[in-house]
């Protein structure tokens with residue numbers, strides 16, 4: 001994938017240092033916080049949760065710079081590049097097709113656990129979009145999982161994940177998410193099939209973005225193959241590792257691997273959002 005590190009996107013909210021514990025839960029002091037920060041980094045665990053308990057998220061006050069390695073910094077810049085590219089694409093696509101004006105979503109980077117407007121989520125939940133606060137939540141550790149457990153390496157596989165989540169935001173902007181929400185509450189039995197339709201449409205929207213990057217020579221065929229593998233890998237509910245009783249919009253059925261790659265391909269072959277109507281087919 002062709003990209004240049006270009007700094008951090010304005011739409012990225014870095015909450016990696018906050019984790020689930022928060023700095024303000026109990027008073028650790030600036031020195032203690034710094035030690036915890038370094039230890040958390042060394043052990044790849046958020047030790048703040050141990051010391052502060054799960055007191056809910058508060059804005060980090062002690063340390064403004066999150067614990068991160070050089071490799072992670074590159075990843076953050078990559079996430080920024082993809083996020084901006086995906087959102088710029090939708091900014092052009094939606095009005096051009098007579099649809100609504102696009103408004104930007106935020107992407108929240110976190111470690112271990114996070115409080116969103118949709119409830120608390122653990123890293124194991126996988127990346128997700130919360131329609132209530134219009135934010136995508138991502139733990140960079142998920143990219144390691146994509147590489148290792150899911151066997152989907154490659155930058156474009158990671159890009160696909162972001163494009164898919166922004167696809168959910170596009171659904172919110174277009175009012176599709178609201179419609180589905182109302183349909184779900186009037187007929188709870190239809191909840192799962194409706195969720196699958198939503199997921200497949202987000203895959204299709206991700207494909208439409210991939211199409212635009214191919215036109216601009218940002219990706220090549222091997223990138224697309226990597227994205228297809230990612231779509232397939234996260235197909236059969238492998239993301240569903242969430243803790244019980246916690247809400248996550250991504251916790252529903254996503255559709256089979258075959259369906260997911262099919263719809264990604266459909267998006268890849270089209271420039272018209274109406275091609276991604278997964279609800280009437």
Ligand SMILES: [Zn+2]
Nearest residue numbers: 164199202250
């Ligand atoms: Zn999804």
